[in-house]
Amino acid sequence: MQRKLAITLGVIMLALIALIVAIYQLVKNNSEEYNKIVLSQRQASYDSRTIPFRRGDIMDRNGTVLATSQKVYNLIIDPRVIHSGEGDRYVEPTIQALVSFFGYDENELRTLLKEKADKSYVKYKKELSYDEKSGFETYMTDKNKAYSSSGDKSRIRGIWFEDEYKRMYPYGSLACNIIGFSSADGSTGTGGVEQYYNDTLMGVNGREYGYLDSDTNLQSVLKEPSDGETIVTTINTNIQMSLEKYLNEWQTQDVGSKVAAAIVMDPNNGEVLAMGSTNQFDLNNPRELDTSIYTDSYLLELGRKEAVGVYKREHPDDEPITVDQVSKYYTNDEIISYGKQVAWNQMWRNVAISDTYEPGSTAKSITLAAALEEHAITPSTTFNCEGFIALSDGIHTWRIRCHNHDGDGVIDAETGLMRSCNVYLMNTAFALGAENFVKYQHIFGFGEKTGIDLPAEADTSSLVYSPDNLGRTTLATNSFGQNYNVTMVQMAAAYCSIVNGGNYYKPHVVKQILNANGTVVQDVKPEILRTTCSKSTSDFLREALYQTVEGGTGTKAKIQGYKVGGKTGTAEKIPRSAKNYLVSFIGFAPVEDPQLVVYVIVDTPNLVGEAQATASFAIFIERKIMNDALQFLNIAPSSETDPEDNINAKFAQNPEGISNDTMGEQVTTAGDEGETSEGETAESETDEDGNVITPTSAPIITDEFYEEGGEELGFNLPDAVPGDEDTGDTAEGETETENQE
Numbered sequence: 001m002q003r004k005l006a007i008t009l010g011v012i013m014l015a016l017i018a019l020i021v022a023i024y025q026l027v028k029n030n031s032e033e034y035n036k037i038v039l040s041q042r043q044a045s046y047d048s049r050t051i052p053f054r055r056g057d058i059m060d061r062n063g064t065v066l067a068t069s070q071k072v073y074n075l076i077i078d079p080r081v082i083h084s085g086e087g088d089r090y091v092e093p094t095i096q097a098l099v100s101f102f103g104y105d106e107n108e109l110r111t112l113l114k115e116k117a118d119k120s121y122v123k124y125k126k127e128l129s130y131d132e133k134s135g136f137e138t139y140m141t142d143k144n145k146a147y148s149s150s151g152d153k154s155r156i157r158g159i160w161f162e163d164e165y166k167r168m169y170p171y172g173s174l175a176c177n178i179i180g181f182s183s184a185d186g187s188t189g190t191g192g193v194e195q196y197y198n199d200t201l202m203g204v205n206g207r208e209y210g211y212l213d214s215d216t217n218l219q220s221v222l223k224e225p226s227d228g229e230t231i232v233t234t235i236n237t238n239i240q241m242s243l244e245k246y247l248n249e250w251q252t253q254d255v256g257s258k259v260a261a262a263i264v265m266d267p268n269n270g271e272v273l274a275m276g277s278t279n280q281f282d283l284n285n286p287r288e289l290d291t292s293i294y295t296d297s298y299l300l301e302l303g304r305k306e307a308v309g310v311y312k313r314e315h316p317d318d319e320p321i322t323v324d325q326v327s328k329y330y331t332n333d334e335i336i337s338y339g340k341q342v343a344w345n346q347m348w349r350n351v352a353i354s355d356t357y358e359p360g361s362t363a364k365s366i367t368l369a370a371a372l373e374e375h376a377i378t379p380s381t382t383f384n385c386e387g388f389i390a391l392s393d394g395i396h397t398w399r400i401r402c403h404n405h406d407g408d409g410v411i412d413a414e415t416g417l418m419r420s421c422n423v424y425l426m427n428t429a430f431a432l433g434a435e436n437f438v439k440y441q442h443i444f445g446f447g448e449k450t451g452i453d454l455p456a457e458a459d460t461s462s463l464v465y466s467p468d469n470l471g472r473t474t475l476a477t478n479s480f481g482q483n484y485n486v487t488m489v490q491m492a493a494a495y496c497s498i499v500n501g502g503n504y505y506k507p508h509v510v511k512q513i514l515n516a517n518g519t520v521v522q523d524v525k526p527e528i529l530r531t532t533c534s535k536s537t538s539d540f541l542r543e544a545l546y547q548t549v550e551g552g553t554g555t556k557a558k559i560q561g562y563k564v565g566g567k568t569g570t571a572e573k574i575p576r577s578a579k580n581y582l583v584s585f586i587g588f589a590p591v592e593d594p595q596l597v598v599y600v601i602v603d604t605p606n607l608v609g610e611a612q613a614t615a616s617f618a619i620f621i622e623r624k625i626m627n628d629a630l631q632f633l634n635i636a637p638s639s640e641t642d643p644e645d646n647i648n649a650k651f652a653q654n655p656e657g658i659s660n661d662t663m664g665e666q667v668t669t670a671g672d673e674g675e676t677s678e679g680e681t682a683e684s685e686t687d688e689d690g691n692v693i694t695p696t697s698a699p700i701i702t703d704e705f706y707e708e709g710g711e712e713l714g715f716n717l718p719d720a721v722p723g724d725e726d727t728g729d730t731a732e733g734e735t736e737t738e739n740q741e
Contacts, residue, residue: 053203054165054516055186056228058179058193060237061271061511067179067194067283069165069186072127075136079113080120081158090157093143097156101139102132126164133161169283175240177350178233178275178454178509181286186228190286191348193231193509195455200513203228229521232512234271239264242628243274246621250602251278255617258604261351262621263488264629265597267496267588269526270505272452273596273629277351287344294343296336303339310338353457356485357603360569361420361553362586363481363491365498365541367429368413370440372537376431377413379540384410385423391473398473400426414544418552420568422480429479434470437478443532444494445504446486451529452507458487482571492599495586497532498541499565499594504530546591554585556619559627561637563591566622568615579609585618587626590638598626 058067082090091113098104102125116122140156147154167182180192187202189195206225243262250260261277282288307326311318321329330338349355371377387407390399402408402422408415416424429437442448447464449457463485465474477483489507497504506527513522533541545565548554553568566587573580586599600622605612 048207048209049162051206051208051223051225052163052165053186053205053225054227055167055182055203056201056230056514056516058201058231058233060233060235060240062237063232064237065170066175066233066235066237067182068168068170070168072129072164072166073133073161074123074164075125075128076160076162077112077122077124078120078158078160079116079122080118082113083117085155085157086153089154093147093154093156094158097136097140097143098159101136123162127166128161137161171237172284173280173282174237174244175235175274175276176281176283176286177277177279177348177352178235178240178272179283180455181283191350191456192454193233196453197231197510201228201231203516227516229516230514230518231510232514233509234266234273234511235275235509236273236629236632238632239625239629240274240276242632243625244276244280246624247276247278248280250617250621256606257602257617258606259351260600260602260618260621261355261488262598262600262625263352263492264625265492265496265507265599267500267594267597268505270493270496270507271511271526272507272509274625275350275352275509279347279349279351281347286348287340289340289343289347294340299336299339299343300332301339302342303335303337306338306342307335350454350456352488353452353454354487356458356460356463356487357582357601358483358571358573359481359486359491360571360582360584361480362495362567362569362584363486364417364420364425364479365545365567366440366444366446366494367425367432367437367479368417368544369444369498369533369537369541370436371428371432372413372540373440373533374432374436376433376436377428379413382410382412383416383424383427385421387423389423389426389476391476393471393473400473400476414540414547417541417544417567418548420480420548420553425479426476429475430472434465434475435467437475438465438467438470440532441484443504443530444497445490446484446494448490450487450489450493450507452489453510457489460485460487460490481569488599488601491586492597494532495588495599496597498538499545499588499597501535501538502531502533503528504532542588542591542594545588549587553615554587554619556616557585557587557623557626559589559623559630562589562630562635563638564589564626565591565594566619568619570613570615572613573604579612580604581610581612583613583615583618585615585622587622589626589630590635592638595633595635596626596629598622598629600625 054071055069057065057069059065082094084090095106095109095113098109099106104125112122112124136159140159144155165186166184167186169179169181176192178192180189180194180196182189182194182198182201189198189201194201204226207221207223209221243264247260247262250256257278259278262274263272264274265272304323304326307330308321308323311321311326311329326335368377372379385402385404385408387405388399388401390397392398400422403420408419408421408423411419411421411424413424413428415421416428432440441464447461449459451457465478465484470478474483493504493507506529508524508527510524512520512524515521542565545567546563548568549557549564549566554566557564557566564587566585569584569586571582571584573582582601582603583605584599584601586597588594588597600618602617602621605614605617
């Protein structure tokens with residue numbers, strides 16, 4: 001018996017030894033492969049991940065943050081890990097934790113875990129706050145400890161968070177056209193600084209990942225992200241708030257208009273201190289449309305027009321469709337989608353740099369500057385204004401009136417600007433000549449891009465005349481700012497040069513660029529592009545523009561304690577028959593040492609016909625903005641000056657750039673310019689703002705009749721803006737040849 005037991009035990013021992021040997025051989029021969037399998041499973045649980053960069057901030061000149069990127073967290077569910085536990089020991093605790101802490105839908109979670117059981121990455125919720133993330137992590141740790149201490153094998157598993165950045169705009173719509181907005185991931189800017197400086201604001205994503213080294217050890221690598229650089233703008237937040245406040249008051253509490261816009265610049269360096277319009281939108285929700293304006297019916301109207309163009313682009317060889325045919329080719333949802341695109345473009349458009357218009361009498365200063373520089377006139381040159389000039393090409397006759405139908409009499413250059421006398425400016429332009437007139441338009445930046453560091457600046461090269469096609473009639477109307485187009489930033493930059501001594505600075509909205517550590521990596525220096533006029537011409541125009549506010553057409557722009565200069569403008573929009581107007585005012589202060597230029601336009605006030613043509617609308621807005629800006633910048637009030645210290649005395653001391661030589665016949669009568677038809681015009685009347693209004697029933701006794709008066713009224717101007725494209729709401733792209741000599 002003992003023998004049999006010993007034999008059995010020996011056999012068992014031999015079997016065990018054989019098994020041990022077999023296992024040893026198996027492990028010896030396949031250990032590396034098994035290690036890789038195990039480590040690969042570990043590696044699978046340590047997925048590589050992208051670490052997002054932080055887009056650079058945008059600040060105002062004083063460090064106020066206008067755009068920033070705030071870290072948020074995405075809740076990630078790993079169904080594969082959740083299902084890896086025996087039974088439902090991970091499933092139920094995890095679901096209950098999410099339901100209990102966040103209040104998520106239990107049925108939705110169960111469905112997701114079932115349908116995506118083989119997935120390791122499901123982004124379930126986005127943009128959670130740090131408090132939500134850290135709160136759940138603490139909750140999960142505490143619950144798992146409780147399960148462990150009680151001997152329960154249940155655990156919360158397969159939930160983690162990934163970092164992300166969300167672009168935030170603390171002031172909502174403030175400076176929306178200057179700042180612009182970026183995509184959700186911070187990779188693409190739309191409009192404003194966000195678009196123009198996109199490459200500067202962007203950084204480079206980092207990455208964290210694992211790998212097996214040559215010894216089959218799991219290694220991890222972390223490549224830190226490189227954050228974007230910060231932009232410091234030239235914007236003064238206080239002035240920007242003031243500008244938008246008064247534009248909004250005009251639009252909601254006053255007459256209102258199709259659009260109104262303003263720009264504030266430092267004339268001594270080209271910095272834009274503020275810029276905006278009544279077209280505003282929330283940068284945090286840039287695609288949110290005001291349903292009181294953009295109703296479904298309006299979006300359908302916009303969409304149908306857009307769809308006509310879409311069809312033409314998509315089917316260039318087919319017969320174009322009409323608006324009435326759009327519904328045959330596109331669904332209502334598609335049409336509304338097109339309408340929204342149009343609405344967004346309208347809302348996001350920066351009026352100050354993308355829209356063009358006829359400037360009106362603000363351009364008279366440019367005409368005078370050119371004539372003074374070319375010695376075509378001197379400050380003492382006089383012309384006789386009898387109320388109109390008549391021009392004829394032998395077939396047509398145009399009577400171009402001054403606002404004062406009785407005429408201003410014999411006046412000099414300063415008085416001509418103060419009274420905004422069309423006749424004086426036309427005679428000045430005739431003395432200057434078409435070639436020089438066009439040359440100075442370009443010197444002052446008209447027909448040229450300013451190069452401002454914002455996207456979508458309008459190209460006005462085709463919206464000004466060349467010397468070859470600038471006939472005597474169009475030269476006459478160009479002299480007082482009609483029949484060619486400009487942008488707001490062009491006019492503001494030109495006036496900065498007029499009042500600062502003749503230096504044309506490149507307008508810009510960025511002052512500095514900082515790296516992620518706050519160190520300055522680039523200072524944006526003021527850039528003088530050219531000289532527009534001599535210092536003596538600048539001095540003369542500053543004084544003349546000051547007198548324009550003191551006793552001319554801009555008296556409503558006065559600010560107590562400060563010497564303010566400026567010029568009104570009123571332009572009759574195309575088509576002339578519609579009797580719609582764009583009124584404006586550009587002012588600067590203090591006159592003795594200009595620190596601010598403020599330009600305001602009001603496009604099509606909400607009134608009928610010639611009642612729109614009141615530059616006071618723009619003056620009142622400009623005066624409020626200017627007054628606040630003077631206080632915000634702590635600019636001291638103007639000191640009293642000796643009344644005997646007049647501009648002519650200054651020119652006697654320093655005749656630079658100005659000649660006293662007689663340029664042709666100084667006193668001119670309008671009758672010398674051409675024959676007029678016989679007859680009489682109806683008498684004019686004056687409105688409460690001092691504007692001269694010609695009754696609409698007045699007989700027109702010539703082929704064309706137009707004027708700019710009071711605060712620069714314009715009537716029946718010919719549609720003669722050069723070029724064949726419409727780059728702005730107030731521009732038409734056709735030229736009528738009869739308006740040229």
